[in-house]
Amino acid sequence: MSDTTPAPTPQPADLADRAAALDAADDLAELRERFTLPEGVVYLDGNSLGALPAGVAATTADVVARQWGELLIRSWDESDWWTAPERIGDKIAPLIGAAAGQVVVGDSTSVNLFKALVGAARLAEPGRTRLLVDAATFPTDGYIAASAARMTGLEVVPVDPSAARAIGEDTAVVLLNHVDYRSGRLHDLPALTAAARAAGAVTVWDLCHSAGALPVGLDEHGVDLAVGCTYKYLNGGPGAPAYLYIADRHQAAFDSPLPGWNGHADPFAMTPEFAPADGARRGRVGTPDILSMLALEAALDVWDGVSVEAVRAKSLALTDFFLACVAAYVPRGRVEPVTPAEHAHRGSQVSLRTENAREVMGELIARGVIGDFRAPDVLRFGFTPLYVGFADAERAARTLGHIFG
Amino acid sequence: MSDTTPAPTPQPADLADRAAALDAADDLAELRERFTLPEGVVYLDGNSLGALPAGVAATTADVVARQWGELLIRSWDESDWWTAPERIGDKIAPLIGAAAGQVVVGDSTSVNLFKALVGAARLAEPGRTRLLVDAATFPTDGYIAASAARMTGLEVVPVDPSAARAIGEDTAVVLLNHVDYRSGRLHDLPALTAAARAAGAVTVWDLCHSAGALPVGLDEHGVDLAVGCTYKYLNGGPGAPAYLYIADRHQAAFDSPLPGWNGHADPFAMTPEFAPADGARRGRVGTPDILSMLALEAALDVWDGVSVEAVRAKSLALTDFFLACVAAYVPRGRVEPVTPAEHAHRGSQVSLRTENAREVMGELIARGVIGDFRAPDVLRFGFTPLYVGFADAERAARTLGHIFG
Numbered sequence: 001m002s003d004t005t006p007a008p009t010p011q012p013a014d015l016a017d018r019a020a021a022l023d024a025a026d027d028l029a030e031l032r033e034r035f036t037l038p039e040g041v042v043y044l045d046g047n048s049l050g051a052l053p054a055g056v057a058a059t060t061a062d063v064v065a066r067q068w069g070e071l072l073i074r075s076w077d078e079s080d081w082w083t084a085p086e087r088i089g090d091k092i093a094p095l096i097g098a099a100a101g102q103v104v105v106g107d108s109t110s111v112n113l114f115k116a117l118v119g120a121a122r123l124a125e126p127g128r129t130r131l132l133v134d135a136a137t138f139p140t141d142g143y144i145a146a147s148a149a150r151m152t153g154l155e156v157v158p159v160d161p162s163a164a165r166a167i168g169e170d171t172a173v174v175l176l177n178h179v180d181y182r183s184g185r186l187h188d189l190p191a192l193t194a195a196a197r198a199a200g201a202v203t204v205w206d207l208c209h210s211a212g213a214l215p216v217g218l219d220e221h222g223v224d225l226a227v228g229c230t231y232k233y234l235n236g237g238p239g240a241p242a243y244l245y246i247a248d249r250h251q252a253a254f255d256s257p258l259p260g261w262n263g264h265a266d267p268f269a270m271t272p273e274f275a276p277a278d279g280a281r282r283g284r285v286g287t288p289d290i291l292s293m294l295a296l297e298a299a300l301d302v303w304d305g306v307s308v309e310a311v312r313a314k315s316l317a318l319t320d321f322f323l324a325c326v327a328a329y330v331p332r333g334r335v336e337p338v339t340p341a342e343h344a345h346r347g348s349q350v351s352l353r354t355e356n357a358r359e360v361m362g363e364l365i366a367r368g369v370i371g372d373f374r375a376p377d378v379l380r381f382g383f384t385p386l387y388v389g390f391a392d393a394e395r396a397a398r399t400l401g402h403i404f405g
Numbered sequence: 406m407s408d409t410t411p412a413p414t415p416q417p418a419d420l421a422d423r424a425a426a427l428d429a430a431d432d433l434a435e436l437r438e439r440f441t442l443p444e445g446v447v448y449l450d451g452n453s454l455g456a457l458p459a460g461v462a463a464t465t466a467d468v469v470a471r472q473w474g475e476l477l478i479r480s481w482d483e484s485d486w487w488t489a490p491e492r493i494g495d496k497i498a499p500l501i502g503a504a505a506g507q508v509v510v511g512d513s514t515s516v517n518l519f520k521a522l523v524g525a526a527r528l529a530e531p532g533r534t535r536l537l538v539d540a541a542t543f544p545t546d547g548y549i550a551a552s553a554a555r556m557t558g559l560e561v562v563p564v565d566p567s568a569a570r571a572i573g574e575d576t577a578v579v580l581l582n583h584v585d586y587r588s589g590r591l592h593d594l595p596a597l598t599a600a601a602r603a604a605g606a607v608t609v610w611d612l613c614h615s616a617g618a619l620p621v622g623l624d625e626h627g628v629d630l631a632v633g634c635t636y637k638y639l640n641g642g643p644g645a646p647a648y649l650y651i652a653d654r655h656q657a658a659f660d661s662p663l664p665g666w667n668g669h670a671d672p673f674a675m676t677p678e679f680a681p682a683d684g685a686r687r688g689r690v691g692t693p694d695i696l697s698m699l700a701l702e703a704a705l706d707v708w709d710g711v712s713v714e715a716v717r718a719k720s721l722a723l724t725d726f727f728l729a730c731v732a733a734y735v736p737r738g739r740v741e742p743v744t745p746a747e748h749a750h751r752g753s754q755v756s757l758r759t760e761n762a763r764e765v766m767g768e769l770i771a772r773g774v775i776g777d778f779r780a781p782d783v784l785r786f787g788f789t790p791l792y793v794g795f796a797d798a799e800r801a802a803r804t805l806g807h808i809f810g
Contacts, residue, residue: 049473052473057474068454068642109692138675139676140665143669147663151557237696239695239696240696258516260515287636375675
């Protein structure tokens with residue numbers, strides 16, 4: 001075939017062969033052994049609940065039987081329970097481009113959003129009145145932003161997340177999702193953060209759908225505050241504790257609306273007045289949830305020696321290949337990609353719009369391909385490069401083709 | 406011995422015999438088999454971290470390996486993960502005297518306090534300006550009360566928790582601890598709640614040190630809102646999720662400052678506007694922490710067939726007996742009971758004031774008697790009637806006597 005001949009539409013046999021070749025050449029392929037996955041299933045829902053890392057079961061059993069059952073109260077010191085929120089925060093930090101001492105784990109994403117947004121409002125210059133929130137946000141961000149605004153005197157303004165020009169002199173805080181949960185669109189964190197900084201606004205980024213799938217670069221890009229969950233691409237387990245990032249330069253002034261005793265400078269002094277701890281530790285609230293915390297800590301071991309840049313490269317290769325397979329297998333006009341084709345705007349999931357999306361996803365799951373459905377008409381397929389391969393992508397698209405065939 | 410002769414000070418041999426007789430006559434003694442406790446240890450710190458119920462290890466292993474590892478995302482429905490916060494709330498409800506549908510599990514005690522206090526401020530009659538907090542409160546309650554007051558325009562007023570007369574026409578909210586964490590003093594929930602109701606104030610009770618140790622009677626006494634942890638007398642595990650009680654009559658008006666997507670009437674509709682769920686479910690915030698939630702659910706099985714009234718009777722017998730043993734074994738003047746002698750004012754712990762309390766507790770722990778220390782000078786001994794017996798109380802007091810001997 002000469003360079004000038006247009007490539008023919010790939011045929012099924014070509015795609016299966018290509019998948020095998022891509023998997024054989026994949027340096028990350030062996031990471032799948034770090035997970036326990038059910039036989040015969042293609043799991044493309046790691047953007048909702050990550051798969052089980054192999055080391056979690058043994059850790060959890062030890063935490064229950066020995067640390068809790070045998071050592072009992074002594075484990076707060078002897079098993080280092082007390083320092084878990086900061087220690088695990090430091091383990092997440094390199095995955096989101098943060099130096100140590102700026103990330104603390106605990107509570108849900110929603111609760112951390114509340115801390116971050118109220119904290120941001122209190123960091124903002126007086127007189128600024130607007131809290132910008134991306135209009136397509138995951139709902140909890142919008143609900144919590146409304147509450148934080150109500151309690152700090154700000155006004156919530158929904159904005160197009162790609163439009164930096166909405167950020168102005170009256171902007172106190174900007175809350176954006178790094179990757180949109182429904183469409184899979186990746187927003188331009190460096191440019192939007194720079195625009196907010198130039199306008200004097202405080203940025204809060206929600207990393208739920210990006211952390212662990214692509215480089216974030218919080219420190220490099222000068223982000224002020226960020227939150228994220230740990231149960232998607234970080235594989236921490238169902239409802240695992242979330243995290244809060246407080247940039248070094250803001251820590252001394254960060255004024256949490258949830259000043260629980262764990263965030264006190266000297267918690268066991270049990271003084272009547274609250275004195276915030278130094279560092280990200282002031283983002284702690286109540287007693288940390290140890291079973292879930294230590295399961296998450298064990299889950300993060302799968303990242304040993306893994307570069308987020310390599311994960312990103314494989315993620316893009318996987319989603320490119322999946323889109324090519326969908327184009328080849330699914331009759332024209334039956335699905336429409338919602339996720340941007342340009343790499344610069346794509347996270348680690350592919351969303352396809354289709355009729356009867358709920359039923360189609362049910363049929364896919366019945367055939368062993370697990371993605372999920374988001375109302376009203378979106379099929380979501382998440383690609384976690386640590387345990388998803390190219391043959392998985394090919395099978396998923398082929399199965400989708402059969403359903404429409 | 407005639408009825409009019411004063412009883413002689415008990416001798417050690419008498420006390421060991423009496424302990425054996427009391428244990429032999431104890432209907433609750435067999436409940437100890439529902440727990441896994443280390444050999445050779447007397448565990449009197451269940452008021453800080455309850456012991457491990459025997460069923461938790463198997464449940465946790467199943468949640469990790471099968472529900473998460475095999476079923477993955479499907480477990481939100483198939484393993485009933487989604488409904489865990491209300492379901493486990495209903496399992497706690499009878500232990501605190503609440504009918505079903507009023508208790509929801511999730512988040513830490515501190516976070517639930519924030520929901521309850523802001524919610525209470527919004528339920529209070531306009532124009533009322535004061536938030537009363539007991540002056541000896543566990544610190545996080547005071548810190549969170551200060552934040553809630555700051556964000557709702559109230560003024561925090563520390564009060565003597567036994568003085569109902571502080572509650573007046575300007576009182577919006579009253580936050581009280583049912584049992585004081587340091588002294589073990591039990592406050593009069595029925596009378597104080599009645600006084601608050603008569604004055605038109607909203608009550609918030611912190612049940613951390615009472616739930617599971619004595620009857621609470623939230624519904625019977627007309628409490629408005631309550632919170633509590635589950636890792637003390639409820640044995641849910643280190644940092645296990647806390648709970649929030651919202652009385653039926655307040656649910657429709659309860660306006661949470663943390664309106665996360667889990668508290669939405671239709672979470673998966675993912676609408677931009679928040680519409681609160683009916684019932685206690687509107688107290689939910691983010692995605693529930695499933696590992697810890699389901700460990701707690703299994704832990705609560707130890708309550709099958711157990712009456713809280715029987716637990717209370719044994720608790721008082723245990724603390725009476727421990728105080729008698731301390732009087733017999735410890736040289737006069739070396740320790741001073743802080744916990745009230747009157748049953749009506751005693752929780753399920755005994756606090757003893759002594760010099761060098763930190764060192765004394767270290768020595769006790771080294772000798773296999775685990776209690777804890779609270780600054781500056783308090784030894785705390787918690788008595789969990791489900792797994793502590795009279796011989797444990799005798800050994801603890803005898804060991805304390807040896808340290809001072």
